Amino acid sequence: MSAAPNDGRLRLTILGGYLGSGKTTWLRHKLFEGAFGSAQILVNEAAETPVDDTLLSAQAAGLTMLSGGCACCTGKADLVAALRALCDLRSRQPADQRSSEQIVLETSGLADPAAIATAIREDGILAHHIRVVELIVLVDVLHATEQLGAEELSRIQIEAADRIILTKADAVPDTLLAKVVATVARLNPAAVIEAAVKGQKFVLDNLPAADPMALPQMSGNSAPVTPTRIDISPEVDWATFSVWLSALLHARGHDLVRVKGVFETPAGPLLLQAVRKSVQPPELLPPEAVQRQNQIVFIGRGYDPADLTSSIANLTHE
């Protein structure tokens, strides 16, 4: 898929991962490397005693601490207010004097990063000013077996990610590392999987073959998440597709973790992205930047991929 054009909005990277997965360590190193330019950093601590600010503030353009509530639930209002304040500050600055064009939000270890992305997209003001560019989720390989086996949240975080980074990758034997890679790939087949040690890239080549862990069932639903790519026939117009997809997301949004693709409309190609029931405002792409149009990827559980195709075909032909 082509990159979205620079549309003038602030770019937001959401950094998630279970408690103790090494988010601050990783981010601190990335800021030191300059990976996020002079980004504004927001750190959400679920606990009342933030300590990360001392670690991060040296490298960032600005740092805001959000403590006393997880940003995907009790702390959501604080997060929205903090992001609005950053947007407000930026909009008062002339374009050539802006110190920062991106934000990195380090979520609390108990947050669902997809819920945070949804809260931002559903806020009328933030949707005009902020584009969520990537959901990065860190996974601690030392504790992955225990966490993925027992904590549904750790699976939800992985399912939502665009990029998964396995941390403490040097602390376990290759056989276990390979098993974690296979397990994470099964939970989220569409995400890019990387590894790191204290923020530095750790190469995952030459790992032995391994099967995913057998994860116990949770919440009555243990079906694996599977990705399906569907070529939409040229006969299916945007009106048909959007009505169909809106119904599908309403009925099955909890089981459709991601929907991504580019759809041709009378106004031009639209970049379409959804996380569970939440659809990001579609972005018009320059026609020349788009290679794969009307090809939509569905990532979810508990549906028969062939049903997607036949359902659209029936709606088109009947």
Added chain:
Amino acid sequence: MMCNACGFPTRPGHWTDAGADTAGDRLRLQMRRAKILNKILKGYGFSARPPGHGPGFALSSFSGRTTLLPDLEAVWIEAERQLGHPVDPLDPRFTGVAKETT
């Protein structure tokens, strides 16, 4: 609170409204969507039409009641409320025919 840069206090339009830049495109999209919506809803005793002014749909149910709804999402929520279950495009009634012919 109004944004001082763009002046938008409201949410952007529903995502399904994307892809239609001109007034003519928007009208065509609205008419066409109502037609598609009716294909899905007719089996449940609903019918939908553009309300005649502005965006959204007028949803008439089997009971004869008509509800004005701002967007497609609201249509599915209202249909679920009246039916007691969501309208699922992967229900066999929507997927079955093609399976028999392929």
